[in-house]
Amino acid sequence: MTSRRSAWLATALGAALLAGCAAGPRPAAESAPAQAAAAVTGIDIPIEYYRLDNGLRVVLSRDPGAPTVTAGVWYRIGFRNEPRGRTGFAHLFEHLMFQGSVNLGKMEFIRLVEGNGGILNGSTRFDYTNYFQVVPAHTLETVLWAEADRMRGLAITQDNLDNQRSVVQNEVRDNVLNRPYGGFPWLSLPQLANENWHNAHNFYGDMADLDAATLADVRGFFERYYAPGNAVLVVAGDFDRDQVRGWIERYFGPVPARATPPRPDVSEPRQQAGKRHTQTDALAPRPGLALAWHVPPRGTPEHYVFGLLDQILLQGEDSRLWQRLVRERGHAGEVAGGVNLLGNLFDYDGPMLWMVYLVHDDPAAADAILADLDAEIARMQREPPSAAELERALTKLRAGLYDLAGSNTRFGLTNLLAAFALFDDDPARINRLEERFRAITPEQIRQVAADWLRPENRTILTLAPGRTAGQP
Amino acid sequence: MKSVVFAAAVLAAALVTGAGAAESPPAPGTPRDFALPAKETVCLDNGLAITFVPWGRIPKTTVLAVVRTGNVDEGENTWLADVAVEMLREGAGGRSAEDIARDVAGMGGSLALAAGAEQTSVGLSVLSEHAPQAVRLIADLLRQPRFPAGELPRVLANFERRLSVARAEPDALADEALAAMIWGEHPFARTLPRPGQLAGYGIEAVREFHARNFGARRTHLYIAGRFERGTLEAALREVFADWPAGAAPTDHPPVASAQARQQFIERPGSNQTTVRIAVPVTGPAQAGWFPLSVMNTLLGGSFISRITSNLREDKGYAYSPGSSLRLFRGAALWVLEADVTAAHTAAALVEINREIERLRSEPPPPEELRAIANYRAGLFVVVNSSADGLLAQLAFLDLHGLPDEYLTRWVASVHAVTPAEVSAAAQRFLRSDAMTTVLVGEKGDASLFHRPR
Numbered sequence: 001m002t003s004r005r006s007a008w009l010a011t012a013l014g015a016a017l018l019a020g021c022a023a024g025p026r027p028a029a030e031s032a033p034a035q036a037a038a039a040v041t042g043i044d045i046p047i048e049y050y051r052l053d054n055g056l057r058v059v060l061s062r063d064p065g066a067p068t069v070t071a072g073v074w075y076r077i078g079f080r081n082e083p084r085g086r087t088g089f090a091h092l093f094e095h096l097m098f099q100g101s102v103n104l105g106k107m108e109f110i111r112l113v114e115g116n117g118g119i120l121n122g123s124t125r126f127d128y129t130n131y132f133q134v135v136p137a138h139t140l141e142t143v144l145w146a147e148a149d150r151m152r153g154l155a156i157t158q159d160n161l162d163n164q165r166s167v168v169q170n171e172v173r174d175n176v177l178n179r180p181y182g183g184f185p186w187l188s189l190p191q192l193a194n195e196n197w198h199n200a201h202n203f204y205g206d207m208a209d210l211d212a213a214t215l216a217d218v219r220g221f222f223e224r225y226y227a228p229g230n231a232v233l234v235v236a237g238d239f240d241r242d243q244v245r246g247w248i249e250r251y252f253g254p255v256p257a258r259a260t261p262p263r264p265d266v267s268e269p270r271q272q273a274g275k276r277h278t279q280t281d282a283l284a285p286r287p288g289l290a291l292a293w294h295v296p297p298r299g300t301p302e303h304y305v306f307g308l309l310d311q312i313l314l315q316g317e318d319s320r321l322w323q324r325l326v327r328e329r330g331h332a333g334e335v336a337g338g339v340n341l342l343g344n345l346f347d348y349d350g351p352m353l354w355m356v357y358l359v360h361d362d363p364a365a366a367d368a369i370l371a372d373l374d375a376e377i378a379r380m381q382r383e384p385p386s387a388a389e390l391e392r393a394l395t396k397l398r399a400g401l402y403d404l405a406g407s408n409t410r411f412g413l414t415n416l417l418a419a420f421a422l423f424d425d426d427p428a429r430i431n432r433l434e435e436r437f438r439a440i441t442p443e444q445i446r447q448v449a450a451d452w453l454r455p456e457n458r459t460i461l462t463l464a465p466g467r468t469a470g471q472p
Numbered sequence: 473m474k475s476v477v478f479a480a481a482v483l484a485a486a487l488v489t490g491a492g493a494a495e496s497p498p499a500p501g502t503p504r505d506f507a508l509p510a511k512e513t514v515c516l517d518n519g520l521a522i523t524f525v526p527w528g529r530i531p532k533t534t535v536l537a538v539v540r541t542g543n544v545d546e547g548e549n550t551w552l553a554d555v556a557v558e559m560l561r562e563g564a565g566g567r568s569a570e571d572i573a574r575d576v577a578g579m580g581g582s583l584a585l586a587a588g589a590e591q592t593s594v595g596l597s598v599l600s601e602h603a604p605q606a607v608r609l610i611a612d613l614l615r616q617p618r619f620p621a622g623e624l625p626r627v628l629a630n631f632e633r634r635l636s637v638a639r640a641e642p643d644a645l646a647d648e649a650l651a652a653m654i655w656g657e658h659p660f661a662r663t664l665p666r667p668g669q670l671a672g673y674g675i676e677a678v679r680e681f682h683a684r685n686f687g688a689r690r691t692h693l694y695i696a697g698r699f700e701r702g703t704l705e706a707a708l709r710e711v712f713a714d715w716p717a718g719a720a721p722t723d724h725p726p727v728a729s730a731q732a733r734q735q736f737i738e739r740p741g742s743n744q745t746t747v748r749i750a751v752p753v754t755g756p757a758q759a760g761w762f763p764l765s766v767m768n769t770l771l772g773g774s775f776i777s778r779i780t781s782n783l784r785e786d787k788g789y790a791y792s793p794g795s796s797l798r799l800f801r802g803a804a805l806w807v808l809e810a811d812v813t814a815a816h817t818a819a820a821l822v823e824i825n826r827e828i829e830r831l832r833s834e835p836p837p838p839e840e841l842r843a844i845a846n847y848r849a850g851l852f853v854v855v856n857s858s859a860d861g862l863l864a865q866l867a868f869l870d871l872h873g874l875p876d877e878y879l880t881r882w883v884a885s886v887h888a889v890t891p892a893e894v895s896a897a898a899q900r901f902l903r904s905d906a907m908t909t910v911l912v913g914e915k916g917d918a919s920l921f922h923r924p925r
Contacts, residue, residue, distance in 0.1 A: 066857030115843030117850020166788025333630035399580030406530030408858035
């Protein structure tokens with residue numbers, strides 16, 4: 001139940017088709033009332049935040065714009081924290097959360113949601129695993145009951161475990177093993193750039209580790225990490241505030257409190273020297289190039305500055321790297337990347353990488369591409385961006401926040417509220433993001449580029465097409 | 473101005489519960505009304521249609537042009553439409569390529585350019601304060617592309633790279649083979665260019681494609697979100713009123729082959745077999761559409777569908793098996809897609825066939841059908857509670873010549889489908905003697921194919 005990527009600040013237009021006026025002008029329509037576009041600067045998401053006695057965090061955000069509600073639980077356990085010898089277990093466990101709980105058998109949770117008009121999914125990321133539903137507003141109580149049911153306890157059989165192990169192994173084949181550029185670079189580069197095992201193992205899971213997982217592992221993992229005090233429930237959409245608070249108390253209140261697990265040391269040592277690796281991809285027809293730099297610690301002033309730096313250098317076709325590498329030099333059709341490829345600038349809690357990657361044509365061209373990239377970074381480190389360029393970067397960020405707030409599924413919105421609740425105990429931070437970014441100066445951007453985009457802080461990965469030794 | 477209010481969920485009130493639960497889920501409350509956003513369409517004298525959809529509270533505006541052209545108009549020059557549309561980015565009117573990129577970013581948008589089979593979209597979603605500038609930019613792209621010859625080699629190299637990657641992907645190989653067998657001599661039969669073909673496209677071919685296929689008569693503009701209607705309409709009239717009408721849309725619908733055919737494509741290194749099974753079906757403007765559409769959701773178009781339940785949740789053969797309806801103007805296909813563990817390929821094909829035959833021979837239980845109808849109704853509300861989602865629906869109506877009632881009666885139509893109609897739709901369309909099957913995998917093995925009945 002995992003979608004691999006979630007876009008941050010990406011604006012997608014739905015595929016749209018066509019109509020015409022071939023039949024001639026239609027009857028004059030009654031004029032619509034003029035609707036003024038308010039000159040809003042900043043978003044104002046309504047937020048109510050509290051905790052139940054058992055420690056469960058709750059975020060409510062009412063938006064009656066459409067008769068739907070998005071409800072989900074984010075548990076503070078991701079692949080970064082999974083047990084050694086059990087790589088991929090956090091994600092395998094996510095699948096098991098759909099396999100049966102105290103009062104619901106296999107497929108019954110899914111049938112309850114889809115069969116009442118909802119959509120659902122789950123995903124596993126660095127520091128959380130989430131489970132969310134978008135449902136018609138009148139079925140919210142039913143879904144809260146079901147979500148609480150699986151927080152109370154699971155009912156997983158050996159058959160369920162074996163079945164979902166097969167599904168996950170096929171998922172890994174779908175997304176990584178049976179396609180060109182499968183794990184490039186989102187899965188492979190963290191393993192090379194990081195030193196601490198928590199940040200540097202195979203998050204999707206080695207097949208042998210997946211095979212080794214037992215029911216005892218499942219029970220232990222649930223006991224340890226799926227405690228109410230280690231989670232946040234987010235409800236956003238069209239609901240009655242008092243009614244929803246009553247339901248949450250009734251269904252989640254009785255879940256017994258348990259100790260929340262200690263957090264392992266996930267810190268990364270400061271990188272002292274640049275690294276360079278090559279990966280061979282038997283299915284890839286063209287070479288690839290990817291780079292990663294460690295970014296400033298989350299929540300520091302430099303971290304926000306890095307968010308703007310990313311906009312200027314990499315996000316959008318106006319960005320410096322796109323203009324240089326794609327448009328001027330024609331090295332590639334696109335250059336992609338960002339902070340936290342599997343999420344966004346804020347939905348993680350630990351060390352993180354900024355990645356840049358592209359697929360190009362000539363294996364011998366890697367150093368020329370690196371030279372062009374280095375020239376752009378050197379310019380960023382030398383001269384502050386102009387006021388106009390900074391304003392454009394802020395506009396891109398602002399538009400992304402609006403898209404988040406206006407989405408019909410509210411996935412991005414609830415995800416950000418959950419991250420700020422779980423990691424910062426402060427979901428209202430979402431409403432202060434724009435002012436934080438707006439206070440940043442051009443000189444701060446230059447300084448952060450100089451401090452963090454150093455060659456010693458960088459890992460380079462080249463992807464070579466062709467077969468590795470030993471393959472037929 | 474038409475505003476339609478209806479209770480999408482009223483008919484979805486029956487609760488689907490987990491059978492055998494020790495403690496029963498609480499019953500849902502009273503369904504709430506859902507109003508489709510109001511819309512208004514104006515037509516300019518040159519045939520350009522403009523539809524306004526005020527919606528939402530977020531200060532953003534979508535400006536989307538949908539032009540009735542695409543791969544259908546490229547003849548044997550596969551991907552020429554894609555190349556021509558991509559070249560719009562390379563400069564238009566008084567703007568260079570870099571100007572376009574900066575202007576777009578400065579409005580808080582990103583440029584969405586896509587050549588489709590029958591429609592091409594050129595769109596921007598921007599901060600509302602910039603909506604009039606977005607309209608002018610879209611007009612420049614549609615009407616005054618520069619098509620600089622010097623940029624074409626770079627753009628073609630990007631397409632060559634894209635092509636070589638596609639040829640390494642099992643999905644692209646499967647779809648290429650499927651299209652070739654189903655669409656005969658129609659341009660839709662060729663989804664990937666031949667080796668060396670792209671290099672032969674010169675700037676004159678690109679210019680000619682644009683000149684022949686872009687014009688007011690073929691274009692529908694959609695404006696959605698929050699905007700100041702008067703200002704925006706004035707800007708639209710200013711930049712589009714004198715756009716030549718151009719040609720009428722091409723009338724060249726494809727005809728799907730209903731001949732049973734099978735093909736195995738060897739792809740060394742595959743640890744899964746990529747499966748496609750396709751059969752011609754009816755379209756949304758024809759009788760029997762709603763039973764067909766619901767039948768697909770029940771058989772393979774949802775998580776609770778039979779094929780997903782069987783192949784994934786029971787057998788573990790695949791991660792995301794499923795089926796869908798691929799629609800064109802005047803032609804439609806039901807297509808099953810699955811990537812199955814190589815060792816379970818034959819067993820997976822048996823299970824797929826078993827599920828198809830079971831639905832053909834027995835009407836589904838009413839409670840199973842009710843869950844599927846509820847799912848479709850709920851999804852309808854989610855999709856249409858965004859301006860962009862609604863735009864896609866409106867354009868779909870226009871392409872297929874459907875009235876507004878298609879949308880306003882949609883939920884009722886879905887709920888009206890009976891178990892017998894679902895089974896009848898499976899009987900009518902899912903005939904093994906009309907199915908085309910493609911397998912992409914490690915080794916050719918004709919015994920993998922199930923025998924047509």
